Amino acid sequence: MAAEGEIMKRPLAGLLLISAAALARQQDGTLDVIVTPNSGVPVILLPGQSFDVVLTRRADLHLANDGPGPALAVEWYDMPGDRVQARCVMDPDAEPGEYALEAVVDSGVDRNPRAVYIRRAYPDYYLVAHVTDPHIGSARHVRDASDIFRDVIAATNESKAAFALITGDLTQDGTPEQLQEFLRIMDGCTLPTFVCPGNHDRAALNYEQFFGPLAYMFCFGQDGYIAFDTKDYLPADELGAQDADLEVFRRDIKAARWSIGFTHRYEAIMGMRSQIVLFLDNPLDHLIFGHWHRANDDTEEAVPWGTTPITVTPAAVDGMMRLFDVSAQGVKPRPPQRVAALE
Amino acid sequence: MIVAQVRRLKVHVRSLMPATASILTILLLCAEPSGRLAFVAGSELEDQCACIIDVASGEIRRVGVGSFDGTPAWSPDGAALAFETKQDGGMRIHVVREDGSQARTIDHKYKWNRNPQWSPDGTKLAYTASDAMDLAQRIIVHEFATGLETPWGGERVGLLRPVWVPGVKLLYGLRPGQRIGWGDAKITLDGLDWLEVGRVLLAIGLQGEPGALTTDLFMVTQDTALALTELGLPEWVIPSRSKYAEWAVAPSPTGSTIAFESNDGGDREIFVITNKGTADITNHRAADWNPRWSPDGDWLAFESFRGGRRGIYRVYPNTARVLPIAAAPDSDNWWPSWSPNGKWIAFVSNRTGNPEVFVTDASGENLRQLTNNTWNDYAPSWRPKGKS
Numbered sequence: 198m199a200a201e202g203e204i205m206k207r208p209l210a211g212l213l214l215i216s217a218a219a220l221a222r223q224q225d226g227t228l229d230v231i232v233t234p235n236s237g238v239p240v241i242l243l244p245g246q247s248f249d250v251v252l253t254r255r256a257d258l259h260l261a262n263d264g265p266g267p268a269l270a271v272e273w274y275d276m277p278g279d280r281v282q283a284r285c286v287m288d289p290d291a292e293p294g295e296y297a298l299e300a301v302v303d304s305g306v307d308r309n310p311r312a313v314y315i316r317r318a319y320p321d322y323y324l325v326a327h328v329t330d331p332h333i334g335s336a337r338h339v340r341d342a343s344d345i346f347r348d349v350i351a352a353t354n355e356s357k358a359a360f361a362l363i364t365g366d367l368t369q370d371g372t373p374e375q376l377q378e379f380l381r382i383m384d385g386c387t388l389p390t391f392v393c394p395g396n397h398d399r400a401a402l403n404y405e406q407f408f409g410p411l412a413y414m415f416c417f418g419q420d421g422y423i424a425f426d427t428k429d430y431l432p433a434d435e436l437g438a439q440d441a442d443l444e445v446f447r448r449d450i451k452a453a454r455w456s457i458g459f460t461h462r463y464e465a466i467m468g469m470r471s472q473i474v475l476f477l478d479n480p481l482d483h484l485i486f487g488h489w490h491r492a493n494d495d496t497e498e499a500v501p502w503g504t505t506p507i508t509v510t511p512a513a514v515d516g517m518m519r520l521f522d523v524s525a526q527g528v529k530p531r532p533p534q535r536v537a538a539l540e
Numbered sequence: 541m542i543v544a545q546v547r548r549l550k551v552h553v554r555s556l557m558p559a560t561a562s563i564l565t566i567l568l569l570c571a572e573p574s575g576r577l578a579f580v581a582g583s584e585l586e587d588q589c590a591c592i593i594d595v596a597s598g599e600i601r602r603v604g605v606g607s608f609d610g611t612p613a614w615s616p617d618g619a620a621l622a623f624e625t626k627q628d629g630g631m632r633i634h635v636v637r638e639d640g641s642q643a644r645t646i647d648h649k650y651k652w653n654r655n656p657q658w659s660p661d662g663t664k665l666a667y668t669a670s671d672a673m674d675l676a677q678r679i680i681v682h683e684f685a686t687g688l689e690t691p692w693g694g695e696r697v698g699l700l701r702p703v704w705v706p707g708v709k710l711l712y713g714l715r716p717g718q719r720i721g722w723g724d725a726k727i728t729l730d731g732l733d734w735l736e737v738g739r740v741l742l743a744i745g746l747q748g749e750p751g752a753l754t755t756d757l758f759m760v761t762q763d764t765a766l767a768l769t770e771l772g773l774p775e776w777v778i779p780s781r782s783k784y785a786e787w788a789v790a791p792s793p794t795g796s797t798i799a800f801e802s803n804d805g806g807d808r809e810i811f812v813i814t815n816k817g818t819a820d821i822t823n824h825r826a827a828d829w830n831p832r833w834s835p836d837g838d839w840l841a842f843e844s845f846r847g848g849r850r851g852i853y854r855v856y857p858n859t860a861r862v863l864p865i866a867a868a869p870d871s872d873n874w875w876p877s878w879s880p881n882g883k884w885i886a887f888v889s890n891r892t893g894n895p896e897v898f899v900t901d902a903s904g905e906n907l908r909q910l911t912n913n914t915w916n917d918y919a920p921s922w923r924p925k926g927k928s
Contacts, residue, residue, distance in 0.1 A: 448845070462672035465675050504751075
C-alpha cells in the first residue's frame with residue numbers, strides 16, 4: 198500500500214509521531230484498508246453529524262486536506278467476514294470542505310482522497326450532474342475517450358451542481374488499467390462523485406476492488422439516493438443479497454422529500470424482487486440511468502409498474518451530460534448538453 | 541458442539557447390545573441433518589454452477605454447466621435436478637440425474653427460459669419463457685415423454701413463476717358445486733376431468749396497463765389463465781386486489797391452502813387463502829417475503845425484515861404465531877428450504893462474509909455451516925427423498 202519515496206508524518210494515539218508512506222488507495226488504484234467512503238462512494242455531511250467507515254481492519258482514522266482535518270470521535274463495530282465498521286462523529290466545529298480519509302495502521306497510511314465532504318447546510322434547491330457511459334478505453338470516436346471524459350468532468354466542475362452521479366460503463370472492458378484511468382480523470386472532479394457499475398465494468402471483481410459496494414444509499418439534506426446494480430439482473434433475480442439491501446435502503450429513506458434511484462440500466466424484466474421493492478411497494482420518485490446512449494423520449498417516461506418517472510442521459514463518451522434541478526417542486530431533468538467535442 | 545456430542549454418543553452406543561445400539565443409532569441419526577442439497581455456487585454469475593452437497597459429510601459434487609446456473613429444482617422422487625443455465629445468449633433449462641449423469645438441455649422455442657418447476661408426477665416441467673428480456677413472458681410446459689414444449693395459459697402473456705397445484709381440493713372448495721366463468725366455456729369447477737393434479741398451475745400474472753401495471757394470482761391450465769379475483773368469488777373469500785401487487789404464490793403440500801405475499805396493508809405481508817377466506821398471517825410493519833411450506837403443511841417459513849435485516853421466520857397459519865429461525869441484526873439470512881422430514885431448514889447467510897449455506901433445526905437451534913468457501917453459495921434445495 199505504500200508509495201515509494203512518499204513519506205508523511207501522522208500523529209498516532211496522540212503521543213507518537215510515526216513515519217509512514219501515504220498514497221491514495223493502493224498503487225494499482227484498488228482499495229486498501231478503507232473500503233468506504235472512497236472517491237466513488239463518498240459521504241456528504243454537516244459538522245456534528247456522523248458517518249460510517251468500512252475497513253478491512255481497525256486503524257487510527259483521520260480527516261485531512263492540505264493539513265490535518267477536523268477531529269473524529271470513533272466507535273468500532275464488528276461486521277460479518279473480514280470487515281470492521283467505524284461510526285465516526287464529526288467535530289461540531291469542523292470546517293466545511295473536501296477531505297481525504299486516512300487510516301493509519303502499522304504498515305503505513307491508507308489515504309482515500311475525495312472521500313468526505315463537509316457542508317455548512319443543505320439547500321432546499323440544488324443541482325445534480327448526471328454523467329454516464331464514459332467507456333474509458335473505447336475507440337468509438339476520432340478523439341480519445343479519456344480526453345472526451347476530461348471535458349465532461351470539466352463541464353461538471355463548472356455546473357455548480359452539488360454532486361455528480363456517474364452511472365456505469367465507466368470503462369469499455371472493466372480492466373484494472375481502464376479503471377485506473379477512469380479514477381485519474383474522475384479525481385479531477387471538484388464535486389463529490391457517486392458511481393455505480395455498468396455491464397462493461399464487470400470483468401472479474403475489478404469494479405468491487407476499485408469502488409467497493411455495488412449497491413448503497415446516501416442522503417443529501419431531505420432527499421435520499423439509492424445506487425444499485427443491474428448487470429445480469431435476469432439470471433441473478435432473487436438469488437443474492439442486493440434485494441435485501443434495496444429493501445433496507447428504501448425503508449431508510451422512506452421519509453425523504455424525494456427518493457431517487459440511480460443505476461446503469463433499467464429493463465422492465467430486471468430482477469422482479471428489486472422492482473417490487475423500488476417501484477411497487479414504495480415507488481421511487483425518480484429513476485436515473487444511462488446505457489442506452491440516447492435520451493428517453495415521450496413514450497419512455499416512466500417504469501411500467503407505476504408512477505416512477507425515468508430519465509435517461511446520453512453517453513459521456515459521446516460528449517454528453519445532463520443536469521437535474523431538485524427542489525420542493527420535484528426532480529426536474531434539464532435537456533442533455535453536449536459538453537465535449539468528439540473530433 | 542451438539543454435533544460433536546452426538547458423534548461421541550454414537551461411538552458409545554456401539555458398545556451396547558446390538559439391537560439396543562441399532563435403535564439408539566437410528567434415533568441419534570435423526571438428531572443430525574442428512575440427505576442431499578442442491579445449490580448453486582460461483583465466484584460470480586459467469587461461473588455459477590449447480591452443485592450437490594452431502595449434508596452429513598459435506599462432500600460437494602458439481603453437476604451443473606457452470607454458466608449462470610440458477611434455481612435448482614428436484615424432481616418429486618429426488619432422482620433428477622432441473623436448473624436454468626446460460627447458453628446461446630439466453631437461458632435454457634438443464635436436467636441432470638442426481639448422480640450427475642444423463643445431463644441434457646431441453647430444446648426450447650424461446651430464448652429465455654427460467655424457474656423450472658416439476659409436475660407432481662415428475663413427468664413435466666413448467667417454466668417461464670420469452671423471446672426477449674421483456675414482460676411478454678409465457679408459461680411453457682415441457683413433457684419428458686414426448687420431448688415437446690406446450691404453451692399454457694392460452695394466448696395469455698405476462699405470466700411468471702408457475703407452480704404446480706398438488707391438490708385441487710381448495711379450488712373446488714372455494715365455490716363448491718357452482719359454475720364459474722372459465723375462458724369462453726362455462727366449466728364446472730368440480731369437473732374432475734378439468735381440474736386435476738398435473739393440469740393446473742398457479743402463477744403470477746401481470747394486470748393493468750403500462751404505467752399502472754401490477755401483479756395478481758392466476759390459475760393456469762393449458763387453455764386458459766384466469767385471475768383468482770376474476771372467479772367472481774365473494775369479497776371475503778378472495779378480496780379484490782387490483783391495486784395490490786402479489787408475488788411468490790405457494791400452494792400447500794396438499795393444495796388445501798394457497799400462500800402468497802401482497803403489499804395489501806401498507807407493506808408486504810404473507811397471506812393465505814383457505815376455504816374460510818383470505819387472511820394476513822404475518823401482519824408486521826416490516827416486509828415479509830417468500831413463503832415456503834413445511835412438508836407436512838403445518839408451517840410456513842418466510843423471510844422478514846422485522847429484525848432489521850432479512851431473517852428467516854416461521855408462522856403457524858392457523859394462529860398466525862410467528863417464531864424466529866435465523867435472524868441477525870448485521871447480516872442477511874434467506875432462501876429457506878425444508879428437509880423432507882420437516883425437522884431441518886437449509887438457508888443462505890452472509891453472516892461470515894460471503895453467502896454460505898447453513899442448516900438449522902426448525903426451532904433455530906443446532907446451527908451448522910454446510911459450506912465454507914470463497915464462492916457465493918445460493919439457492920439451497922433439499923432433495924425430497926433420502927435420509928433426513
